[in-house]
Amino acid sequence: MTIELASAGDTEDPAAAGDRPSALDLLTQQVRDLVDAVVLTGVPQDELVEITAELAALTDRLRALRRTSRHPLAFDPEGVPRHAGNAVTGSANPYALPLVSRVTSDGTIRAELSFRQIHEGPPTSVHGGVSAMVLDQVLGQAVAVAGGAGMTGTLTLRYVRRVPYGEPLVATAEYLRTEGRKSWAEGRIALPDGTPLVEATGLFITPRLWTEGTAGSQ
Numbered sequence: 001m002t003i004e005l006a007s008a009g010d011t012e013d014p015a016a017a018g019d020r021p022s023a024l025d026l027l028t029q030q031v032r033d034l035v036d037a038v039v040l041t042g043v044p045q046d047e048l049v050e051i052t053a054e055l056a057a058l059t060d061r062l063r064a065l066r067r068t069s070r071h072p073l074a075f076d077p078e079g080v081p082r083h084a085g086n087a088v089t090g091s092a093n094p095y096a097l098p099l100v101s102r103v104t105s106d107g108t109i110r111a112e113l114s115f116r117q118i119h120e121g122p123p124t125s126v127h128g129g130v131s132a133m134v135l136d137q138v139l140g141q142a143v144a145v146a147g148g149a150g151m152t153g154t155l156t157l158r159y160v161r162r163v164p165y166g167e168p169l170v171a172t173a174e175y176l177r178t179e180g181r182k183s184w185a186e187g188r189i190a191l192p193d194g195t196p197l198v199e200a201t202g203l204f205i206t207p208r209l210w211t212e213g214t215a216g217s218q
């Protein structure tokens, strides 16, 4: 198999890399696959011991050279914040789904997603905190695209129906209004036919420090 990689240095600038995955993106996806495999594995104990030793060696190889800075925050042409290290969207963060959002013609943030078994809370259902994390992100993106980027002040959720994993779902969010440094948004995780599973409203506050010219240093 030939894998066409983004060229060296592109990892810091997704726009420059185009649609080609970087080596770091591929590593990250491999680790996600690994995590899924760990949750579902049924291999015998002695095999688990051997695999653990191999993973420990790989972990040491990755630690041989450590980043000294965070992944940078950038904005795509639609104004959606992109951050490779983000816990929900990060292309370089194995913990992230990753969630890929776009802005629709009416300004709605829309992301198609599918949770996995690693997101399980109650048996056969997605953990409520994981749903909250996704909604925090898309609501935050909605206010950011509208020009009111901020930190979450409050996030209110209504869990309407159980959220399944392994099925296609849609997360959407709309900017509502701004008063001073406060902006509000609402959103939901729904089935593809629009049936709501979790609904959310959120207040996002642009920290005083950001308005004083130190954005991104928090």
Ligand SMILES: CCCCCCCCCCCCCC(=O)SCCNC(=O)CCNC(=O)[C@H](O)C(C)(C)COP(=O)(O)OP(=O)(O)OC[C@H]1O[C@@H](n2cnc3c(N)ncnc32)[C@H](O)[C@@H]1OP(=O)(O)O
Binding pocket: 073, 081, 136, 137, 138, 139, 140, 141, 144, 149, 150, 151, 152, 153, 154, 181, 182, 203, 205, 206, 207, 208, 209, 210, 215, 216
């Ligand atoms: C530019 C780059 C942007 C990048 C963004 C990418 C986004 C991507 C999407 C990411 C999405 C994920 C996002 C995440 O995960 S954000 C992570 C989760 N949230 C936090 O960690 C926030 C922690 N808190 C703070 O940093 C500060 O307390 C903030 C910034 C919120 C306010 O501290 P600041 O010193 O600036 O404000 P102030 O004290 O002068 O108060 C101002 C006004 O606000 C009112 N108030 C204050 N707090 C609350 C509250 N909790 N609920 C309701 N109201 C609150 C207050 O009464 C006052 O009202 P009024 O008296 O004026 O009426």
